[in-house]
Amino acid sequence: MNKEKYLDLVKDNLVQSADKMGIRDSFTFYQGNDLKHTSGIVKTWLIWNCPHVVPTPPQSLELNVIENFWSVLENKIGNHNISNASDLKRALQEEWDKISSDYTAKLVESMNSRLKAVLNQKGYPTMY
Structure with missing residues (x-):
């Protein structure tokens, strides 16, 4: 998996899962420090589509x-x-x-x- 495939996975599932759980506007997203998770395209998408992202140690x-x-x-x-x-x-x-x-x-x-x-x-x- 690369950063583009990871971003597609997040785009296709994150918001829909939050909607399904009824937490769309209040959930906090956590992911590891894998390079695909911390890539610029993923960070940018998360800024616009995820209300809260936990910085990862x-x-x-x-x-x-x-x-x-x-x-x-x-x-x-x-x-x-x-x-x-x-x-x-x-x-x-x-x-x-x-x-x-x-x-x-x-x-x-x-x-x-x-x-x-x-x-x-x-x-x-x-x-x-």
Whole structure:
């Protein structure tokens, strides 16, 4: 994935997801420090389309809830017989669709605790 594909992904999903959750005008967006996340075209789009963006510290894995999501997804696709890219795409889509919105909401709601834990640990690793 490059910055253009990432921007397309954000454009196609971020605002629609916020609308679906009823938080369009009040949500805070968090992303990691990957170069595609911090590229000028992504930052510019976010300025105009996202009410709040959290600045990301350099060592931020504890703050990135998507890492938990990817871990769950990776474990679930391990149960599939994958022999090519098409099988992988099908398995990912199937398992992605099974992950409940309650689980993703729980991850998002954990951000306050994550932020406090990082502050308490003065930037060192936390339980997350």
